Amino acid sequence: xxxxxxxxxxxxxxxxxxxxxxxxxxxxxxxxxxxxxxxxxxxxxxxxxxxxxxxxxxxxxxxxxxxxxxxxxxxxxxxxxxxxxxxxxxxxxxxxxxxxxxxxxxxxxxxxxxxxxxxxxxxxxxxxxxxxxxxxxxxxx
Amino acid sequence: xxxxxxxxxxxxxxxxxxxxxxxxxxxxxxxxxxxxxxxxxxxxxxxxxxxxxxxxxxxxxxxxxxxxxxxxxxxxxxxxxxxxxxxxxxxxxxxxxxxxxxxxxxxxxxxxxxxxxxxxxxxxxxxxxxxxxxxxxxxxxxxxxxxxxxxxxxxxxxxxxxxxxxxxxxxxxxxxxxxxxxxxxxxxxxxxxxxxxxxxxxxxxxxxxxxxxxxxxxxxxxxxxxxxxxxxxxxxxxxxxxxxxxxxxxxxxxxxxxxxxxxxxxxxxxxxxxxxxxxxxxxxxxxxxxxxxxxxxxxx
Numbered sequence: 001x002x003x004x005x006x007x008x009x010x011x012x013x014x015x016x017x018x019x020x021x022x023x024x025x026x027x028x029x030x031x032x033x034x035x036x037x038x039x040x041x042x043x044x045x046x047x048x049x050x051x052x053x054x055x056x057x058x059x060x061x062x063x064x065x066x067x068x069x070x071x072x073x074x075x076x077x078x079x080x081x082x083x084x085x086x087x088x089x090x091x092x093x094x095x096x097x098x099x100x101x102x103x104x105x106x107x108x109x110x111x112x113x114x115x116x117x118x119x120x121x122x123x124x125x126x127x128x129x130x131x132x133x134x135x136x137x138x139x140x141x
Numbered sequence: 142x143x144x145x146x147x148x149x150x151x152x153x154x155x156x157x158x159x160x161x162x163x164x165x166x167x168x169x170x171x172x173x174x175x176x177x178x179x180x181x182x183x184x185x186x187x188x189x190x191x192x193x194x195x196x197x198x199x200x201x202x203x204x205x206x207x208x209x210x211x212x213x214x215x216x217x218x219x220x221x222x223x224x225x226x227x228x229x230x231x232x233x234x235x236x237x238x239x240x241x242x243x244x245x246x247x248x249x250x251x252x253x254x255x256x257x258x259x260x261x262x263x264x265x266x267x268x269x270x271x272x273x274x275x276x277x278x279x280x281x282x283x284x285x286x287x288x289x290x291x292x293x294x295x296x297x298x299x300x301x302x303x304x305x306x307x308x309x310x311x312x313x314x315x316x317x318x319x320x321x322x323x324x325x326x327x328x329x330x331x332x333x334x335x336x337x338x339x340x341x342x343x344x345x346x347x348x349x350x351x352x353x354x355x356x357x358x359x360x361x362x363x364x365x366x367x368x369x370x371x372x373x374x375x376x377x378x379x380x381x382x383x384x385x386x387x388x389x390x391x392x393x394x395x396x397x398x399x400x401x402x403x404x405x406x407x408x409x410x411x412x413x414x415x416x417x418x419x420x421x422x423x424x425x426x427x428x429x430x431x432x433x434x435x436x437x438x439x440x441x
Contacts, residue, residue: 045359
């Protein structure tokens with residue numbers, strides 16, 4: 001018997017990250033806790049918060065960092081609308097840390113032409129990237 | 142008659158202007174490719190978002206909606222409050238009639254709503270300067286964003302939408318109007334005056350007629366909360382598209398303007414070169430004449 005698969009689609013405003021990729025399972029960082037999705041899941045619409053999104057395909061595992069957004073599960077299709085999604089491979093821990101420091105410094109400085117909102121956004125993004133890099137380090141033998 | 146030296150100077154200055162305009166054209170042409178790609182890349186997200194919202198909205202009963210933040214964005218507001226204008230222009234000039242036409246449209250809109258209080262949110266330096274120059278209007282610039290082109294990202298759209306939603310929540314703004322240039326093709330841009338908020342007619346127009354049966358959906362958190370979280374994002378996505386369109390249109394306008402500027406410079410150089418050669422020839426002829434007549438006078 002052929003096992004059922006989920007079709008995973010991840011889109012962000014800036015690009016389509018994954019499109020109808022067949023996977024075995026997905027873990028979504030939902031608003032009040034992580035949620036695992038297997039084939040045959042009930043139809044669901046949920047809100048995401050920034051966190052890590054895992055999916056598994058055979059023995060292959062992949063992790064994404066997603067910023068807040070939404071997910072829809074319908075008939076074994078998982079659609080993730082995130083404000084940003086990054087593959088763990090793409091994240092450079094050192095750079096993330098530097099960005100984090102820089103964003104913090106900018107926030108602390110409060111210069112005349114400070115773009116407060118974008119600095120906060122940068123800080124948030126750097127934080128989730130660092131989390132992802134840490135996760136990758138832990139789970140790699 | 143201009144001397145030979147003057148004409149030469151003129152030619153060399155026109156040549157250097159031509160170099161600049163040509164370089165600007167090439168830069169715009171290179172960037173426009175990227176701008177177009179990002180418009181295409183933004184489309185699936187916006188499409189899925191619209192679908193999700195339309196689905197959710199059609200699911201919601203009136204009682205679900207009442208009292209939630211989402212309702213505020215949907216419902217028509219009583220007339221008489223201040224109006225909000227969102228103007229998106231370019232940061233830089235040298236792009237033909239791109240900004241002029243936009244500012245004309247904005248001025249026409251302002252004239253139409255003369256006497257009302259107007260809150261403005263503006264992206265792009267040209268528009269900001271224009272609004273700062275205006276006098277004798279009840280106009281307040283609530284939020285301005287300068288220097289985001291040609292690298293407008295989703296972050297900027299989000300900041301804009303945050304500013305607008307804040308304004309919309311805090312004051313009894315009647316409606317939010319959006320004026321920007323739409324990218325139609327490389328040759329043409331179209332000025333669009335659109336209503337951004339309230340949303341009602343907007344979404345109902347888009348709602349697909351062939352409803353799929355979504356009655357068996359579960360929601361987390363509750364529908365109304367979900368919708369109120371979803372709507373700001375929807376506005377963000379819409380503004381993102383708008384920014385990208387405006388950016389692409391600006392680049393296209395600049396490319397065309399610079400191309401015709403380069404062409405004009407080439408023509409000018411041709412004309413000046415001809416004039417220079419004529420002057421030179423005239424000088425030689427005069428000199429020859431003088432020599433000949435001089436020698437005739439001596440030998441005579």
